[in-house]
Amino acid sequence: MKLTPRHLTVAVLVASAQLSSVAFAQTPKMPTAQAAPAEAKAPVAIKSPTDWIIYDETTFTPVADSISLHLDAARKAFDAKDNKKAAAEMRAVAAELKAQAAQAAKAEKARTKSEMELAHNTFKRMDAVASKVSAAAAGIENGKIKTKADLDKAIDKATRADMEQRWLVTDVTTWYPVTEEPQRHFGSAVEAYAKKDYKAVATEIRKATGYLRLEAGRATGDAKQALDSSVVELDKLAASVEKGAIKGEKIMDKAFANANHALALAHRTKATESWARKEYNKAGYELKAAAHGLESAAAWAGQEAKAGASAAVAGTRALGDKIVSGAAWSRDEVAKGFESLGNAINALGQKIGSGKKAAPVNGGT
Incomplete structure (x- = not known):
């Protein structure tokens, strides 16, 4: 596959991702009904995890938080036949899950009914997962779990899916640094496809x-x-391309555009939830992540889509940077920012055939 101008655009976007959080200079406006600026905090930096936990040779989980760190250590100790350490690390995973389950259960009064239901469901599922992980630790220690396949079976797909709900209660310093990783891997996939390295x-x-x-x-x-x-x-796409069944890159372009559009929608939704709770720092980072998702999705959809989304991307990044830095903002400014971002996500969704839309939101406090 030859790299087209559009692919070069995507490649430049991936290569420059580390620079995407640079603030845009703006003339400050007199705010109306403005909240007090947040206490200045060190900016959360983008970074790429270097280790992966691999299940069944096809499911990858990045080592990006305390739970995945303990899981990774457990699997490495298990490979080294250090069952005592492996069991200890698995019990540390269970303890972390128990703690995060308790955190999820603390539904604040300001949360919506759907958020409270999600928090309660997350508590039950993560608490159950912690019990399964503890059982796996015992299985390692008593010799019932002898191979990595046995370990994967003990931590089955359903358990892993429930474990992923831990992301619901992670701090911004955990999830934000890896928000640009999907697009980076999509760019690497295109490069590998050009070399016909389908695996x-x-x-x-x-x-x-x-x-x-x-x-x-x-x-x-x-x-x-x-x-x-x-x-x-994406799971279906990976399986097909590995077999060499994908002829041409258009099917990958569409899947990558859909994935980034979904991420933009998710981060924009989280931004509105955080804003409603006056968690302005979180809202600012969610906006920045949504801008990256929108920009990435538009790049896969073509030059026209990229140009159409550019103003909303730039404006959203500028607003996000302003909020997380503790600078002054106004209700009108924030309301317009949310509206512009939502409209751009919806316009791109219509172009790529997505029926999911960003909901209207009041940008005030």
């Missing part, structure tokens, strides 16, 4: 899918449905 293409797609699964764990409503649909689409 590498499948691996890159599966790594990107790992992040979508985590985001789906903390999403609700249309955003969750869109992410879940993209996970299914």
Whole structure:
């Protein structure tokens, strides 16, 4: 496959992702009904995890938080036949899950009914997962779990899916640094496809899918449905391309556009939820992540789509940077920012055939 101008655009976008959070200079406006600026915090930096937990040779989970760190350590110790350490690490995973389950159960009064239901459901599922992980630790220790296949069976697909709900209660310092990773792996997949290295293409797609699964764990409503649909689409795509059954790159372009559009929708939804709770720092980072998702999706959809989304992308990044830096903002400014972003996500969704839309939101406090 020859790299087209559109693919070069995507490649430039991926290569420059680290620079995407640079603030846009603006003339400050006099705010109306403005909240007090948040206390200045060190900016959360984008970073790429270097380790992966691989299940059944096809499911990839990035080592990006305390739970995945313990899981990774457990599997490495198990490979080294250090069952005592492996069991200890699995018990540490269970303890972390128990703690996060308790955190999820603390539904605040300001949450919506759907959020409270999600929090309660997350508590029950993560608490059950913790028990399964504890049982796996005992199985390692008493010799019942002897191979990695046995370990994967003990931590089955349903358990792993429930474990991914931990992303719901992660701090911004955990989820935001990896928000640009799906697009980076999609870009790497295109490069591997050009070299006809189909196994590498499948691996890159599966790594990107790992992040979508985590985001789906903390999403609700249309955003969750869109992410879940993209996970299914990407899983099928990875399996097909690995067999050499994909002829031409258009099917990959569409899948990658859908995935990034789903991410943009999910982050925009989370931004509105955080804003409603006056969690302005979180809302700012969600807006920045939504801008990246929109920009990435538009790049896969073509130059016309990229040009059409550019103003909303730039404006959303500028607003997000302003909010997280603690600078002054006004109700009108924020309302217009949310509206512009939502309209751009919906316009792109219509272009790529997505039926999921960003809901209207009041940008005030």
